[in-house]
Every structure is written in C-alpha cells, then in structure tokens.
Amino acid sequence: MGSVKYSIKKNTYYDSVTLMIISKEIKKMDGVEEALVGMGTDLNKELATNLQMSNSEIDELTPNDFFISVLGDDKVNIEEVVAEVDNLLNAKKKDSDSDYMPPTLDSAVNNDPDANMVVISLPGQYAAEEAKKALNKGLNVMLFSDNVKIEEEKELKELAKSKGLLMMGPDCGTAIINNVPLAFANVVRKGSIGVVGASGTGTQEITVLIDRLGEGVSQVIGTGGRDLKEEIGGIMMLMGIDALINDPNTEVIVLVSKPPAPSVAEKVLKVVKDSPKPVVVNFIGGDREVVEKYGGYSCISLEDAARKAVALVRKEEVKDFDGFSLAEEEINRIVDQEVAKITSGQKYLRALYTGGTIADESMKLLGKDFDIYSNIPLSPEFKLENSMVSKENTCLDLGEDEFTKGKPHPMIDPSYRTERLVQEAKDEEVAVILMDFVLGYGANEDPIGEMLPSLKEAKEMMAKEGRYLCIVGYVCGTESDPQKLKESQERLEEAGVIVMPSNAQAARLTGLILNKIQ
Amino acid sequence: MSKINELFNKDLRVINMGLESFYNDLKKQEIPVTHVAWKPVAGGNKKLSSLLSRLK
Numbered sequence: 001m002g003s004v005k006y007s008i009k010k011n012t013y014y015d016s017v018t019l020m021i022i023s024k025e026i027k028k029m030d031g032v033e034e035a036l037v038g039m040g041t042d043l044n045k046e047l048a049t050n051l052q053m054s055n056s057e058i059d060e061l062t063p064n065d066f067f068i069s070v071l072g073d074d075k076v077n078i079e080e081v082v083a084e085v086d087n088l089l090n091a092k093k094k095d096s097d098s099d100y101m102p103p104t105l106d107s108a109v110n111n112d113p114d115a116n117m118v119v120i121s122l123p124g125q126y127a128a129e130e131a132k133k134a135l136n137k138g139l140n141v142m143l144f145s146d147n148v149k150i151e152e153e154k155e156l157k158e159l160a161k162s163k164g165l166l167m168m169g170p171d172c173g174t175a176i177i178n179n180v181p182l183a184f185a186n187v188v189r190k191g192s193i194g195v196v197g198a199s200g201t202g203t204q205e206i207t208v209l210i211d212r213l214g215e216g217v218s219q220v221i222g223t224g225g226r227d228l229k230e231e232i233g234g235i236m237m238l239m240g241i242d243a244l245i246n247d248p249n250t251e252v253i254v255l256v257s258k259p260p261a262p263s264v265a266e267k268v269l270k271v272v273k274d275s276p277k278p279v280v281v282n283f284i285g286g287d288r289e290v291v292e293k294y295g296g297y298s299c300i301s302l303e304d305a306a307r308k309a310v311a312l313v314r315k316e317e318v319k320d321f322d323g324f325s326l327a328e329e330e331i332n333r334i335v336d337q338e339v340a341k342i343t344s345g346q347k348y349l350r351a352l353y354t355g356g357t358i359a360d361e362s363m364k365l366l367g368k369d370f371d372i373y374s375n376i377p378l379s380p381e382f383k384l385e386n387s388m389v390s391k392e393n394t395c396l397d398l399g400e401d402e403f404t405k406g407k408p409h410p411m412i413d414p415s416y417r418t419e420r421l422v423q424e425a426k427d428e429e430v431a432v433i434l435m436d437f438v439l440g441y442g443a444n445e446d447p448i449g450e451m452l453p454s455l456k457e458a459k460e461m462m463a464k465e466g467r468y469l470c471i472v473g474y475v476c477g478t479e480s481d482p483q484k485l486k487e488s489q490e491r492l493e494e495a496g497v498i499v500m501p502s503n504a505q506a507a508r509l510t511g512l513i514l515n516k517i518q
Numbered sequence: 519m520s521k522i523n524e525l526f527n528k529d530l531r532v533i534n535m536g537l538e539s540f541y542n543d544l545k546k547q548e549i550p551v552t553h554v555a556w557k558p559v560a561g562g563n564k565k566l567s568s569l570l571s572r573l574k
Binding site for chain 2: 013015016017018062063064099100101102103104105107108109111112114115116117118119120121122123126127130134138139140144145163164165166177178180181182183218219239240242243246247249412441442482
C-alpha cells in the first residue's frame, strides 16, 4: 500500500472535463496507483474520501479551490506530479492563451454584442441561473448540463417561450444550428431536412445517416430528454416544429424522442397533423398506428427515419427499411463465417455502448428474440443487479451515472470501456461483442485508436484459450467529421471488426449470429 | 417572423460557458465564439451567492 500525497491551490478554477482528462494522464505516471485532480466540489471530496485520498484540509475546500491528490509508492514525488499537471494545463491553454476570456456572461455580451447563442455546460447547480440570465438578455440557449431540477427547466422553457427564443436542454447533448455543430455533434452537410430531437445519440444517428444517404440538414434542434414529459409538456419540441414549418429552407421535418407522455404525444401529433410539411416521427419503440393516424410517417429504427426523410425530400416512395445495405447472400456469408469460428461453449452477447439511445434501439431490435440484461433494461426483470458484472446477454449504456462518477462521458474518455471489453473477453460464455464508436465534435479525438489495443488484447487472449471473439461495430459519423468516417471504419476492419453501416443493421446482424449459437 | 426564424438567417455567434473543449471546437471551425472564464460565484458558497444575486 502506497502513501497519499497532495497539493492544493486555492481560488483557481478549471472545468471538470479538462481535470478528469488530466487525472487520467497522471495515473499513467511511474509509481502512481490512483490520482485525483479536481475542484473541491462535494462530489470530488466524496470521491477522495472513498478512495482514502482525502484529509481535513481537502475536506474544507470549496468548489473554487483546486487540488491534486495521488496515491502511490515512494518513487512518487508530489512536486513532479504538480509540474506535470501544470504542463498538461499549459498545453491545453496554449491554443487559446491570447484570447480575451471575460469573467461573466455580462462582460461576454459586452465583448460581442451580436452574440446570439449561449452554450452552457457548467455544473448543474449553477447552470439554470446563467441560462435565465442569457434568455433575459434575448439570447438563445443550449444547456448541455444535467442535474438541473425539472421545475427550473419548466421555468426556463416558459421564459424562452414568452420571448420566442430557443431553450435547448437541460441535458441537451447535440444541436446543429445554421450548420454549426454544437457540443456533441457531427459535421453534416447542409440540406432541407429539419430535425427536432429529445434524444442525443438518436439525433446524431439520424443526421449522420441523412448525410451518408446524400442529403443534408437545415436545422437540428435539441430539446433535452425531459421535454416530452408531462411536467414540461413538449414546450421546446412544439416551438421547434413551428420554427421548422416557418423555415423556407426546411422541406421535411423529423422528430425523434423516446415515447412521450400520452398527453404530450397528442399535442405534438396534432401539430404534425396540421403541418404543411411532411413529418417523420420516431417515438422510439412507440405505437406506430397513433403516429400514422395523425398523418405522420412512423418508423421502425433511427435508420428507417433517416431513409424516410430522404425519400420524402427526393419525392420517392416512402417504405419501411428493415434489412441490410449488403445483399442477403453476403450477410449470410458473414454470419456463417463468424458462427463457424465460435466454439460450442460460447453463446452470449455483450454490447458495450457509449450512446444511450442507440443502446436502447439495439435492445428493442434484439429484445423480440432474446432476453437482454442491462443497466437501462426494456423491462424491470432484466435490470442487472450490478452494472459492473454482465449476465448472459447484456447490453450496457456506459454513459449512465454509475459509470461516469468522477469521469468524463465514455464518448470523451473510453478508458472504462477498454477495461470492460477485456473483462468480458475473460468470460468463457461470451461470443459476440457489439459496440458503437461516435465521431464528431465533442467526442474523443481518436475513439478508434483508444480502443484498438484492447480489441487486440481481447481477441488474442481468447485465441490463446481456443475461443473466438466476434466483434460487430458501428461508427456513427460522417466523412467531414474531424475523425473521418471511412478511415475509422477501415481501422476497425483491419482489427477484425465487422463494421455495419447503421446501428440498426449492426444489431440485426448480431441477432442473426446469436440465433445460430443460442 | 419569430426570433428563432430570425436566428436561422443570421451567422451564429456563440458565448461558451463551461467546458473549454466546446470553445476550442468552435474556434477550429472559425465560428465567432467568446469563452467565459467562469468561476462559481462567491467561491461556491450558496448562501453568499444568493445574497449577491439579489444585490444585482
């Protein structure tokens, strides 16, 4: 057992993601077992206590104080750790050092009086107040932060409605306004499909597939996941649809959300019925008949929504897509080839997702034929007792709270997923791994490169024991994303991953393989 | 025209509060963006912060 060494800087503020990424780097230093580099928030102090890396001085810090605490052997010199932290912070600062960074929203508005959008990703307890200030200044808001109370959300959205402004969020992960990707968003070509989305990765999946099918988006408005709950009443989705109806650059509208509260669904669908523009409605896993009764185009998957929107823009026939891009014989060949390599004791699926909505979509597609355990199960009997331990067929949303305490979202920091993959490969009954790779702004600069060593390790470890690991992957991205779609897909294929062109197709292929081994 | 539709006709100009990576992403795309060097009001002391906000 090593000893704890620490360093404190009072009144020095850095954002949480920057610090969590630095913690990850410090952990790689020689002799360091565990490292915490963070602000003195209650969460970080609790984490330090739980890891037995706290003391009375750390206990008394405020969220405005910065601390470093490391657990390690005798070789660890705290001065060297502090120097390394400074190095990493300076490297981060280098790009933006000469920029003027005003201390408050007021001074930022003075600096740029023509600003028209505020993106807020502050800790939840401070976020609503700043969003309110922004709306009162006549600015549109994208609120990325979560942990905002639903009463506050209602107040913010009612204020935005009275002023006719966008109030996207809280917990709004993605938006593309005037073709500018905000927060976690892909670089999607300009076009005539407008999207209003209450689910982050659901929206990303639809927009990237629209791009790949050769069309583009006019506006992508995020609402935050709770907008269609009874308490909020779909305020932002209704305002978003109205704006798209009045937008001359939008020809087709797509709505994406988990099934709304019935009263809210009715309100939204009434607007769909009166819309002069066609509306594709993907209430994921919801009742299709209701949507069609109101004249909306209902969908069976996120890919299906993208394809229908594209068909409508091109004035082509609108039909359900529940198959594969590849010919049936080719799909059968892939399935047979994989099944032949899987040994008799291997039978289960472990799906390791970074995107919550696409994890949910896969469970809905696979859940008809298989029992799938999860931390976000389709029904309560399939809830995993412990999210850290998989059971039979398991599908995980690694972006959920239990995996992200003190760590950035897995789309930014894939380190837990790399460990979990190796953990799954040790289970003798595991046959298939299904995983997503989300590209775009906001996401990790090289999600494929972060995962490749573990993919190799898992495959080699199993091969040594005479087993075969089948890995089905899906890359959610476009060729214009900074990480480049094609190159990302090719790197995975070179590592022996079967890369499918949509999440729905990846799930369907997985189903065909499981059918033959279970 | 609603303010949202007015926004659709303008160049987007962003103020970013929070994660600096979002600021850097926008800068890379040459989108006008101002990053706020935000700190918790009154060092995160909730009582003091709420008193201060009433003074404004």
